[in-house]
Amino acid sequence: MTFWHNRWQTQQIGWHRDAYNDLLTKHWRSIGSKKGDRVLVPLCGKSLDMLWFASQGHSVVGLEMVEEAIQAFFEENKLDVVCDMVNDQIHHTSEPFTIIEGDIFNLKAGVNQADAWYDRAAMIAIPPTKREAYVEQIRQFTKPNAVGLLITFTYPKEEMEGPPFSLTDNDVEELFSDGFELECLERLDLTDEKDRGLSQVTSSVFRIRRVPS
Ligand SMILES: C[S@@+](CC[C@H](N)C(=O)[O-])C[C@H]1O[C@@H](n2cnc3c(N)ncnc32)[C@H](O)[C@@H]1O
Known part of the structure; x- marks a missing residue:
């Protein structure tokens, strides 16, 4: 297993929210879907x-x-x-x-293929070694010019073993450097997440457009 x-079997699904994500409802309009x-x-x-x-x-x-x-x-x-x-x-x-x-x-x-995509608690859920393959799958499943909204989760890597794995703005910029255009729409300090024993937690919201090749 x-x-x-x-x-899922033990219902340890603390990531699940019983409400729509605020950052999604705030920023989706800028995706232009x-x-x-x-x-x-x-x-x-x-x-x-x-x-x-x-x-x-x-x-x-x-x-x-x-x-x-x-x-x-x-x-x-x-x-x-x-x-x-x-x-x-x-x-x-x-x-x-x-x-x-x-x-x-x-x-x-x-x-x-999809016209748009949305990543909340997805890329941060997969091991960092698989991130490039994940970006490739995003490319395969979306049309040229498709736009995505990606929400990150960033903390000092040495303070916790994921998931969630820390994903920095630099990581995102490097991973999507080939064939995508990026814009960071918002950066937030997540003080409530410090309960996990992390000294600093931030989150960024990116708009990412797939550029036609
Ligand atoms: C942290 S949860 C986030 C779920 C959802 N995005 C949300 O915001 O509620 C990650 C989800 O990805 C699924 N998952 C993890 N690795 C996967 C993989 N390699 N392929 C497909 N699903 C996967 C898990 O079963 C889990 O439901």
């Missing part, structure tokens, strides 16, 4: 932010490897779900939501 399957756009949500868990995207007229493609998390999203939101095999991957669908089940590093993008 993986770390994440264990977290239109009604009908498809939004990719990698490592989606059962995030309510997917409901917010639907309320904005978007369709949502989530990527998640723990079936229990996917079922919880549909059940807790009283959505009837249909499961299909598409290219050897299980798609759980209840319009306008599709959650593709599997390890993001093994999933193959179909023809329907």
Whole structure:
């Protein structure tokens, strides 16, 4: 059983929020998405932010490897779900939501690439050694010119073993240096996160556009 399957089975899901993310609702307008756009949500868990995207007229493609998390999203939101095999991957669908089940590093993008993407507690959840592969998957799953909103979590690395793994602004700038344009929209001090015993915690919100090659 993986770390994440264990977290879901034992309901140790302290990252989950029962409200929409404030930084999402504040900054999404600057992404410039239109009604009908498809939004990719990698490592989606059962995030309510997917409901917010639907309320904005978007369709949502989530990527998640723990079936229990996917079922919880549909059940807790009283959505009837249909499961299909598409290219050897299980798609759980209840319009306008599709959650593709599997390890993001093994999933193959179909023809329907996303217009936009949203990363909250996703890149910081994967080991730093896999970050480049993660960026490659973002590239594969999105259209040229797709725009993403990425929320980071930064602390002195030596003070905690992740997840969440510390992701600095420099890390983001390096990882997205090839074929993307970035802008930092906001930087925040997260004083409430110091309960974890961390001396300093900050978060940045990036807008990241995929530049056509
Ligand atoms: C920290 S949680 C964040 C969930 C969601 N983004 C949110 O804000 O509530 C990370 C999620 O990613 C999933 N996950 C972790 N590694 C994954 C991988 N390699 N492929 C797909 N899902 C993964 C976990 O099961 C978990 O639900």
